[in-house]
Amino acid sequence: MWGLAWVLTLGLELEGAIRLPFGRGQADELVFEAVRLEQRGVAAQFEIPFEFVFTNAAAGPVTIESVRTSCGCTVARVPELPWTLAPGEGGRFKVALDARGRRGTVSKSVFLNTSIGVKRLSVRAVLGKGAEDEEDMADRQRNMAIAMADRSAVFRGECASCHAEPAAGRRGPALYLAVCAICHDSPNRASMVPDLRRMAHPGDPAHWTEWIARGREGSLMPGFAEEEGGPLSAEQIASLAEYLARTLGGRPMGDGDRDDGDARDGRGRRDEAGRGP
Missing domain, CATH: 1.10.760 (Cytochrome Bc1 Complex; Chain D, domain 2)
Incomplete structure (x- = not known):
């Protein structure tokens, strides 16, 4: 299934500021060829495949302890965990997005919880030729x-x-x-x-x-x-x-405390799946 001839467009953005769970740093020493992968004009099929390729650039070994995706329709296929990579060692793993019944653009996140912090990756599928949000x-x-x-x-x-x-x-x-x-x-x-x-x-x-x-x-x-x-x-x-x-060290914000200057995509989405608060 992974061998299907889909055109994979790599999101070649530089690894910028990524929002992470509190108290954990970014696992910057896991260097990915791309942290965002995108496919455009694909059918809303059972599995849309993506593949992440990376290298451990740390001075010591790094262990990937757990992997979670932002939605149950997205599966990360990694080697048996915990997965330890020696300094300079490379790795790769695939992610499958179930797009059945979906329309437009579907974006999901993949979180790697590692011994040096959390790495957030993302996959995005634009369904159908010329599909729009x-x-x-x-x-x-x-x-x-x-x-x-x-x-x-x-x-x-x-x-x-x-x-x-x-x-x-x-x-x-x-x-x-x-x-x-x-x-x-x-x-x-x-x-x-x-x-x-x-x-x-x-x-x-x-x-x-x-x-x-x-x-x-x-x-x-x-x-x-x-x-x-x-x-x-x-x-x-x-x-x-x-x-x-x-x-x-604080409490949740009440009315009027929200800073609407936060970076958002301007479309008022609830989450990447568009299905929750």
Whole structure:
């Protein structure tokens, strides 16, 4: 399947500032030929293939401990983990994006959690010859309306594969990466989804606990507590609140605290999948 003659256009942008989970640096010493891969004019098929090629430029060995994608429809096919590369050693792995039933442009992220930090990569497929983003804007707007009317909708149906199921068994930073980063660290997040790095006031875990457990009325933020219909136990919420308070030293922003000067793509997307808050 990987041998199909698809035209692969490499996103040859330089490795710039990439938004990462708090408290982890960028794994800059894993040098990729390209951190963004794109295919244009492809069919909305079962698997659209991409391949990342990289080298360990660090002075010592680097271990890739875990790999996560921003959506269940995207699979990273890496060697058995943990995957350790000696200094100067190269590696490659493939990513498959399931685009069945999709239209327009589909973008997904791949996170490598390594012994020297987190590396974020991305894949993008522009479906159909000359497909434009406007084709799937109606779907995004419809999903936004659903999320506003019922914030817990992201924990059900196909949305659960991104916003609920990855939380199982995770705590602290791993939990943040599993279910928070998809919205709050997305470069395409909606304007009402706050950048958690811009804190309004100092605080403690109690602020985060309430925010995470109950969500926020009038926003896309659902309550993640089990009693609110969410996927997180009290212990998981406590671990996440402690992690955020320790690494950010602040509380979530309230009305008027949002800095709309953040870089976004201007289309008000909720996340890269266009399906969550």
